Each structure stands twice: as structure tokens, then as C-alpha cells.
Amino acid sequence: MTREKYNEQVEKALAYFEKAHIVLTEEEKENVEVADFGKNMVDELGLQLVVYINTDRVCAKEMVLLPYQTCPEHKHIPTEGMSGKEETFRCRYGEVYLYVEGEKNTEQLQAKLPESDVTVFHEIVLKPGEQYTIMPETLHWFQAGKDGAVISEFSTRSTDETDVFTDKTIIRETKIEE
Amino acid sequence: MTREKYNEQVEKALAYFEKAHIVLTEEEKENVEVADFGKNMVDELGLQLVVYINTDRVCAKEMVLLPYQTCPEHKHIPTEGMSGKEETFRCRYGEVYLYVEGEKNTEQLQAKLPESDVTVFHEIVLKPGEQYTIMPETLHWFQAGKDGAVISEFSTRSTDETDVFTDKTIIRETKIEE
Numbered sequence: 001m002t003r004e005k006y007n008e009q010v011e012k013a014l015a016y017f018e019k020a021h022i023v024l025t026e027e028e029k030e031n032v033e034v035a036d037f038g039k040n041m042v043d044e045l046g047l048q049l050v051v052y053i054n055t056d057r058v059c060a061k062e063m064v065l066l067p068y069q070t071c072p073e074h075k076h077i078p079t080e081g082m083s084g085k086e087e088t089f090r091c092r093y094g095e096v097y098l099y100v101e102g103e104k105n106t107e108q109l110q111a112k113l114p115e116s117d118v119t120v121f122h123e124i125v126l127k128p129g130e131q132y133t134i135m136p137e138t139l140h141w142f143q144a145g146k147d148g149a150v151i152s153e154f155s156t157r158s159t160d161e162t163d164v165f166t167d168k169t170i171i172r173e174t175k176i177e178e
Numbered sequence: 179m180t181r182e183k184y185n186e187q188v189e190k191a192l193a194y195f196e197k198a199h200i201v202l203t204e205e206e207k208e209n210v211e212v213a214d215f216g217k218n219m220v221d222e223l224g225l226q227l228v229v230y231i232n233t234d235r236v237c238a239k240e241m242v243l244l245p246y247q248t249c250p251e252h253k254h255i256p257t258e259g260m261s262g263k264e265e266t267f268r269c270r271y272g273e274v275y276l277y278v279e280g281e282k283n284t285e286q287l288q289a290k291l292p293e294s295d296v297t298v299f300h301e302i303v304l305k306p307g308e309q310y311t312i313m314p315e316t317l318h319w320f321q322a323g324k325d326g327a328v329i330s331e332f333s334t335r336s337t338d339e340t341d342v343f344t345d346k347t348i349i350r351e352t353k354i355e356e
Contacts (some may be wrong), residue, residue: 025307053309086235
């Protein structure tokens, strides 16, 4: 991703945080992260986030998904002797289509099929104030609806580097071309 | 506390959540908790809260403090073989005066001295977007400023029943007179 595109995503994310009335410090605004999963189509496959805290035991983040932007399918495996990450997503703004392992429970998915491999289709729709907890080692992917979404994540320690993605062409670390 | 007073506190808390633009489900609104610490002066010593999630590993809450209302001094000790609770407070609305163990760093406390025993006076002032992490077994107490406060808490499992309060007349469980 170019630096220009990265900064563009940050600006878009800040506008969403404002719409959702999430107050950030100046330092946090300067450190909004953009993940493009190495696919070079960040508006389709990507995520913008602010990490509030990530200690050995607890992590909290605020995430922004642009309209129909997808966080690709992955799971959290045990890392450094600790159980995999457990995470709760709470929708603060917009609408989130979350897919987890389990019986396919709808004929017509609310989400558009993303440009990366997906294999789980148990659909959970989250509107503002609604939340869902994903236990460790459970495959999941999620997408925002037409208005984008702001999502709070409450979890155990975040170790993105050991996340296992279904689409093996994904690279979790974002590379910025200067 | 009477049921009437309890309901009054719930209504006040809901007004604060609205001011802070925190969206709650109808079920959450009906389950706002009020803690009076058994002191029968809930407007001075008390706390209103909504628990989003509390699993074996992760807890997230949204708390309301009314103007100058204080959560009395306590610490989180190891429980059921697990380390004590680690918690991060993030101010979403208003102003919070937080006191933890450590050097007294101000001549004049921002908080009013509460009607329960306090022994730690290292002051941290949190405005919206600011946060502070309290490690296990650290004594702490906190109070809202004149406009009240809304605080998000991200933590390990919450086990209120083993919290150790400095004021030994405190009872953590709220009793409602019907």
C-alpha cells in the first residue's frame, strides 16, 4: 500500500470514529493502524483500528470497517503456551455481518462474498449495542454493511502474528511503499 | 437501598449513557446495576454499571459516576488460583479523579475526600479519550468531577466478591429493600 493510500484510510477511519462519537487522544489519532492483509485491495479487504491496550492478559481495540470492507476469514491459535485469543465484538455504529463456524442459517448472505477464501457461513448480524463472543480457534470473517461500521473489541492478548488465515496468500503485516 | 432509589440511580445512569452516546440494548438498559457498598449514601459512595461481558478470561463494563460520586478504595486479589484482576479505565465522558498507590503528587486533591477510608493519593486525572491501567493488588479509588463521568473498563475476569476494601464496613453486594 502506498503511504498516500494508508493516510487516506486513516482519514476515513477518523471520520467514522467521529460519527460514532468515539473520543480519541491526538496520539491515538496519529497511530490509527491500517491492515491490508497484503492483498492490495484495502477498500475491499482491510481494516482500520486503534489499539487501546494490549497487555499479557487483556486487549481492547476500536475497529472501523468501510462500507462492505471485509476482514478475511481467520482463527486465533494458542500462542506462547496460552490458549488462543477470545474476543467479543460490540457494534457501536453501522451494521456488521459476522460469520462463524456452525450451521449455515440463511439462504441469502447479508454480506457480499469477499475477494478471499471463506468457508464458514453461520451468520450473525450486529447492530449498534449488539455483540458476539468468538471463542478461541473458531474460524470467522466479518464485513460492514452499506454505512460502514465501528466495532469495539474486548479480548485476551492480541497476537496478530500467529493468526491463521484461510486464504494462504494473505500477509498479516501491512507493507507501506514510501 | 430502596427499590425506588435503585430505579432512580438507573434512570440517572441511562441519561449519562445517552449524553456519552453509548448505545445499549433494551435488555442492557433493564439490567443496569447499582452498587451502594452497603453504606446507604449511594449518591456519595456508589457506582452504576452495565457489564457487557464477563468470561473466565475477559471482562468489559461501562460505568457511570454521578457528580463527585466515589467508588471506594479497594484492590483485586488472586481468586480461584488466578492472578488478581487487571483493569484499564478509559474515560468516555466527564472527568475522573483516580487515586492509586504511589507518591502523593499533588498538594490539593482534585477529588473531595470521600465518606469512606482512603489511604492512597497518587492522582491521575482522566478526561475523555484518556485511560489508565491498574495492575492486580494495587489499591485504588476514583471519583467523578462536577459533570459526572462515563468510564469504560477493560479487564480480566471480574470477581467483585473477593475485592478487598480499605473501609471494613463496606459490603459489596447491594441489598434492595422491597
